[in-house]
Amino acid sequence: MPSPPDSEPVGTDAAVVTRGLTRRFGTLTAVDHVDLDIPRNAIYGFLGPNGSGKSTTIRMFCGLLTPSSGTATVLGLQMPDEAEALKHRIGYMTQRFSLYEDLTIRENLDFVARIYCLPAARRNARIGQLLTDYHLEDMAGQRAGTLSGGEKQRLSLAAATLHEPELLFLDEPTSAVDPQSRRDFWENLFRLVDAGTTILVSTHYMDEAERCHRLAILDHGAVRAEGTPQRLMADMAATVVEVQAQDYRQIRAALRALPEVLSVAQIGARLRVLLYREVAAPDDTVRTALAQAGVTAEVGIARPSLEDVFVTATQLPARAREVQP
Amino acid sequence: MRLFAIMRKEVAQLARDRLTFGMIVGIPIMQMILFGYAINTDVRHLHAAVADQARTQLSRQLVADIQATQVVDVTHYVQTGVQLQALLDSGNIAVGIVIPRDFEQRLQQRRKRDGRPAAQLLVDGSDPIVLGTARGLTGLQLQQDTDRHEPPLVPLFEVRNFYNPERRSAVFVVPGLIGVILTMTMAMFTAVAIVRERERGNLEMLINTPVSSLELMIGKVLPFVVIGLVQVTLILLVGMWLFDVPVTGRVTDVYLAALLFIAANLTLGLLISTLAQTQFQAMQMTFFFFLPSVLLSGFMFPFDGMPRAAQVFAELLPLTHFVRLIRGIMLRGAELGMMAGELYALAAFLLVTMGIAVLRFSKRLD
Numbered sequence: 001m002p003s004p005p006d007s008e009p010v011g012t013d014a015a016v017v018t019r020g021l022t023r024r025f026g027t028l029t030a031v032d033h034v035d036l037d038i039p040r041n042a043i044y045g046f047l048g049p050n051g052s053g054k055s056t057t058i059r060m061f062c063g064l065l066t067p068s069s070g071t072a073t074v075l076g077l078q079m080p081d082e083a084e085a086l087k088h089r090i091g092y093m094t095q096r097f098s099l100y101e102d103l104t105i106r107e108n109l110d111f112v113a114r115i116y117c118l119p120a121a122r123r124n125a126r127i128g129q130l131l132t133d134y135h136l137e138d139m140a141g142q143r144a145g146t147l148s149g150g151e152k153q154r155l156s157l158a159a160a161t162l163h164e165p166e167l168l169f170l171d172e173p174t175s176a177v178d179p180q181s182r183r184d185f186w187e188n189l190f191r192l193v194d195a196g197t198t199i200l201v202s203t204h205y206m207d208e209a210e211r212c213h214r215l216a217i218l219d220h221g222a223v224r225a226e227g228t229p230q231r232l233m234a235d236m237a238a239t240v241v242e243v244q245a246q247d248y249r250q251i252r253a254a255l256r257a258l259p260e261v262l263s264v265a266q267i268g269a270r271l272r273v274l275l276y277r278e279v280a281a282p283d284d285t286v287r288t289a290l291a292q293a294g295v296t297a298e299v300g301i302a303r304p305s306l307e308d309v310f311v312t313a314t315q316l317p318a319r320a321r322e323v324q325p
Numbered sequence: 326m327r328l329f330a331i332m333r334k335e336v337a338q339l340a341r342d343r344l345t346f347g348m349i350v351g352i353p354i355m356q357m358i359l360f361g362y363a364i365n366t367d368v369r370h371l372h373a374a375v376a377d378q379a380r381t382q383l384s385r386q387l388v389a390d391i392q393a394t395q396v397v398d399v400t401h402y403v404q405t406g407v408q409l410q411a412l413l414d415s416g417n418i419a420v421g422i423v424i425p426r427d428f429e430q431r432l433q434q435r436r437k438r439d440g441r442p443a444a445q446l447l448v449d450g451s452d453p454i455v456l457g458t459a460r461g462l463t464g465l466q467l468q469q470d471t472d473r474h475e476p477p478l479v480p481l482f483e484v485r486n487f488y489n490p491e492r493r494s495a496v497f498v499v500p501g502l503i504g505v506i507l508t509m510t511m512a513m514f515t516a517v518a519i520v521r522e523r524e525r526g527n528l529e530m531l532i533n534t535p536v537s538s539l540e541l542m543i544g545k546v547l548p549f550v551v552i553g554l555v556q557v558t559l560i561l562l563v564g565m566w567l568f569d570v571p572v573t574g575r576v577t578d579v580y581l582a583a584l585l586f587i588a589a590n591l592t593l594g595l596l597i598s599t600l601a602q603t604q605f606q607a608m609q610m611t612f613f614f615f616l617p618s619v620l621l622s623g624f625m626f627p628f629d630g631m632p633r634a635a636q637v638f639a640e641l642l643p644l645t646h647f648v649r650l651i652r653g654i655m656l657r658g659a660e661l662g663m664m665a666g667e668l669y670a671l672a673a674f675l676l677v678t679m680g681i682a683v684l685r686f687s688k689r690l691d
Binding site: 059062063064090092094097101102107111112114115117159 | 326327329330331333334337338341342525526527529530531532533534535536688689690
């Protein structure tokens with residue numbers, strides 16, 4: 001595998017640097033020429049639907065999968081060749097609960113601590129502290145299999161951070177967790193970042209993505225957009241028009257037929273219409289179309305949300321493919 | 326030490342896994358009782374009928390002698406050979422004995438070259454084991470009929486049976502059974518233990534830690550060595566209590582041979598675990614290996630009777646070598662040093678499977 005060209009500074013300030021990172025499974029390209037610089041000491045999000053290549057990318061970062069082409073440098077180490085040296089410095093929370101359900105919370109943590117060869121004194125101190133931090137003391141003797149989704153997730157995070165890794169990978173950590181647990185979980189993540197940890201989290205929840213310091217929107221293995229959530233919303237390649245009316249069925253059909261419209265989605269009692277940014281007066285375009293269809297409705301420009309960014313980023317290339325086959 | 330961390334965890338899990346725990350104890354006891362009692366190749370108490378047409382003292386003596394062997398129980402007395410045939414056809418008897426009218430005359434003629442057999446044996450030959458057993462009776466009859474002239478107290482030659490004087494199959498079966506039970510349980514337990522971690526996702530967590538492949542494999546396997554030795558002890562004790570199976574050789578030799586054999590099967594289990602994706606597949610692969618082991622190792626059928634190709638294949642199976650070792654030690658009182666070839670064969674199997682397993686077990690997912 002060729003090493004990255006000298007012109008690109010590697011491992012100086014970024015936690016993870018990838019250049020042309022690609023992974024194919026047979027004919028399927030799961031990750032397609034991904035170039036990323038993931039900064040240290042921040043929460044970096046991978047936002048994308050299922051099958052967009054989030055997990056595959058994270059696995060390549062951990063050295064579990066060998067890239068088909070391109071490079072991934074994690075904490076200055078070349079993956080996957082220097083993976084063993086990296087294992088001490090990273091924590092990995094798998095998508096699925098991967099601790100032992102037939103062991104108790106304390107036994108699980110003790111096992112992980114011993115696997116990382118923590119000396120006895122530090123081991124006990126760390127386990128005690130984590131049990132307190134993650135509110136697990138009262139159930140320390142309970143088997144992991146009997147825990148709720150939120151408790152399992154706290155235990156997983158505790159186990160992944162036991163050896164105080166510099167870099168933490170979280171693969172869809174909140175998929176089986178209620179909203180309150182999710183809030184608490186993110187509080188924990190911010191606390192870890194304050195302590196100097198770099199966190200990479202994959203998600204398909206918009207509200208989670210919004211909490212990240214920076215994020216990359218992945219779709220079909222490629223990065224469609226990258227930046228801070230604020231920047232992404234400001235730079236969005238579409239304008240949002242909100243429509244309020246009685247009956248949306250007819251409106252939806254009329255708007256979907258317009259070539260200027262990228263997507264139409266109902267959010268509560270409103271219709272959110274995304275139009276290409278090149279359209280000069282998007283609200284007027286919508287008004288004219290609705291008037292022609294003989295429907296009366298309130299129409300106005302709205303502020304974009306991250307979901308709009310996500311829809312635009314993933315819909316645009318799909319539309320482009322349709323137009324130019 | 327990471328190795329100890331894995332062993333500790335494994336023991337804690339085993340203590341909670343009631344199914345596996347039950348199998349550790351249940352499989353040996355079940356198999357012992359199955360093979361010891363039910364599967365019995367030394368046939369006794371075959372139903373028999375006698376057509377005694379001579380009705381002399383000598384003919385009655387012959388019938389009494391045959392019954393004394395316990396191989397047959399005479400359940401019917403009839404007049405003609407045709408009646409015997411009918412009983413055989415109906416399945417009421419397995420053996421028919423015809424003593425002709427000129428029985429005594431024939432006995433005399435047995436000393437001459439042109440003599441004829443003195444009596445006739447009709448056998449249900451559909452079961453080869455029954456046939457073999459009944460044929461054994463003809464030997465007894467021969468010695469008995471030539472014997473008749475001389476004082477009847479001294480038989481012409483006696484049958485002596487080495488190693489298993491009472492001809493009980495349990496004595497012959499139990500040592501081999503140690504090998505059969507270990508083949509089944511050891512390979513299966515380890516294969517399933519590792520594949521279960523893969524199925525439950527634990528392995529994805531483990532391969533992201535600094536633990537090495539070798540630490541992981543040895544840590545998982547070592548607790549099973551102890552379990553294997555516990556099973557050996559259990560089989561030896563049950564063998565002694567239920568079937569009076571002796572250990573003629575040294576007990577330490579039994580355990581040393583068992584230890585090597587256990588290790589060979591555990592590495593086989595490791596190898597299977599690198600091939601199987603699910604616990605079910607691991608079980609299937611274990612049985613795929615188990616069946617030829619049981620059939621070809623010499624445990625069930627005599628090794629010398631097998632075709633050449635089967636013998637060559639059987640030499641590759643660890644059970645073949647262990648059956649030779651353990652029978653040698655337990656039945657003939659042989660010492661380990663006398664059977665170094667078998668030990669080398671087991672060691673070679675162990676090293677090869679371990680090597681392939683470690684090479685195949687990767688900390689990567691691709």
